[in-house]
Amino acid sequence: MRDRRPRIVCISQARMTSTRLPGKILLEAAGKSLLAHHLERLRRCGTLDAVVLATTVNRTDDPVERAGRALGLPVFRGSEQDVLSRFAGAAAMAGADLVVRVTSDCPLIDPALVDELVGGFVAGPAADYRSIDTSRFPRGLDAEVFTRAALDEAAAQATDPAEREHVTPYIYRRPDRFRIAEPLRPAPAPDGPPQRWCVDEPADFELVRRLLEALVPEKPDFGWQDCCNVLNRHPDWIGINAAVRQKTLHRPGMPMAHKEKNNGS
Structure with a gap:
């Protein structure tokens, strides 16, 4: 891979049957669905060769496929629960060498941060995996990058249902x-308590809706620090979803909590 530029593919996982807020990715704010905001922001990344939407084979996810294709994106459909096999299938379909994993309930995802994550991974010492540290960034900016070889090995070898x-x-x-x-x-x-900019519950949607409606009309290419600036002007907004608790999957030896995707996978 070091002898040529790797093909870098971002795969976003999405489904309609989230447990806490069903259909959340097609809720609308600032004139379009959360899924459209999410995918259009990813398309502004300079490091990516392709963005793929990975949803399930369930009929309930037909609207997800239609939404992705309406944006001109390739869509891969696979298992609802075996998301690992879904990612491996999507990566194979797209001919990925490196895979960037994101989740569709993050409509404020920052293209510049994704580019920084990927750029450092490619230019730095040889590695198989790197993530954004969401113990220090707000949740909702989550992204991981890893090699296709590591993904394929995981898909072939993993037996733990959580894996x-x-x-x-x-x-x-x-x-x-x-x-x-x-x-x-x-x-x-950032100063202050950890913040949630992902959408798992109605309170999350209310906060994200306000941020999108404040930012999109004036600065559609906003970054995560622009969100911080808005919240500095509206500190009461931070409390809107303060009671929502993040589901986590323990990550031994790692500083960031891993966001479980029972809701948005």
Whole structure:
């Protein structure tokens, strides 16, 4: 891979049957669905060769496929629960060498952060896996990058149901087998308590809706720091979803909590 530029493919997982807020990705804010905001922001990334939407074979996810194709994106459909096999299938379809994993309930995802994550992974020491440190960034900016070889090995070898549902635990739980790069961290870290900019519950949607409606008309290419600026002007907004708790999957030896995707996978 080092002898040529790797083909870098971002795969976003999406489904309609989230447990806490069904159909959340097609809720609308600032004139379009959360899924459209999410995918259109990813298409602004300069490091990506392709963006693929990975949904399930369930008929309930036919609207997800239609939404992706309406944006001109390739769509891969696979298992609902075995998300690892879904990612492996999508990566094979797209001819990926490197895979960027994101989730569709993150409509404020920052293209510049994704580019920084991927650029550092490609230019840095050889590695198999790197993530954004969401213990220091707001949740909702989540992204991981890993090699296609690591993904394929995980898909072939993982037997733990959690490792098949959450895609990357097989990789980052095995630092003796895979080269785990230092996560991307902000410098300096944002002040104040951790914030949630992902959408799992109605309160999350209310906050994200307000941010999108405040930012999109004036600065459609906004970044995560622009969201911070809006919240500095509206500090009461931070409390809107403060009671929502993040589901986590323990990540031994890693500083970031891994977001479970029972809701948005």
